[in-house]
Amino acid sequence: MNETVQANKFFGNKSTVNDIIIIAENISTPENIGSLIRLTDNIGAKKLFLINDIIPNKAKIKRSSSSAYNNVDFQFIDYNELNSEFFKKYIFVGIDTINNSKNIYEYSFNKNTAFIVGNEKSGISTKMISFCHDFIHIPMPGNTKSMNVSHALAVSLFEYYRQIH
Numbered sequence: 001m002n003e004t005v006q007a008n009k010f011f012g013n014k015s016t017v018n019d020i021i022i023i024a025e026n027i028s029t030p031e032n033i034g035s036l037i038r039l040t041d042n043i044g045a046k047k048l049f050l051i052n053d054i055i056p057n058k059a060k061i062k063r064s065s066s067s068a069y070n071n072v073d074f075q076f077i078d079y080n081e082l083n084s085e086f087f088k089k090y091i092f093v094g095i096d097t098i099n100n101s102k103n104i105y106e107y108s109f110n111k112n113t114a115f116i117v118g119n120e121k122s123g124i125s126t127k128m129i130s131f132c133h134d135f136i137h138i139p140m141p142g143n144t145k146s147m148n149v150s151h152a153l154a155v156s157l158f159e160y161y162r163q164i165h
Contacts, residue, residue, distance in 0.1 A: 034064025035150035
């Protein structure tokens with residue numbers, strides 16, 4: 001028997017997941033920014049902050065983020081704003097293969113986590129590294145040892161969700 005179920009009854013109503021935020025640094029392609037906006041909405045994160053020297057094409061961002069564009073609270077900020085009182089309650093966790101990063105599946109997330117992702121080619125900058133409390137990486141058994149920034153964030157957000165819920 002086929003039965004149609006409304007999405008909000010199956011997945012639940014829109015809500016935020018605790019108090020997590022996402023900070024993306026110098027994401028260069030509008031499609032990736034759109035994907036980050038969608039992920040922010042998918043997980044119900046409180047907010048997406050974008051630190052960009054150049055703001056990519058807004059129409060492409062809107063198109064790739066689809067309906068999430070109007071659902072997500074996101075804003076462009078600069079590094080100085082990371083010192084504000086708002087950010088002090090968060091544990092900044094960088095998603096990067098930096099030395100001493102921890103395997104995501106062995107890491108215990110704090111309820112108030114700020115996920116940090118960096119540029120598609122160069123990763124998290126030295127300046128942003130200084131803000132991070134911890135770093136996680138996703139083990140990759142295959143030949144290619146890197147992921148698209150939105151894929152890495154997706155894996156990280158849903159591992160967080162699995163642990164916290």
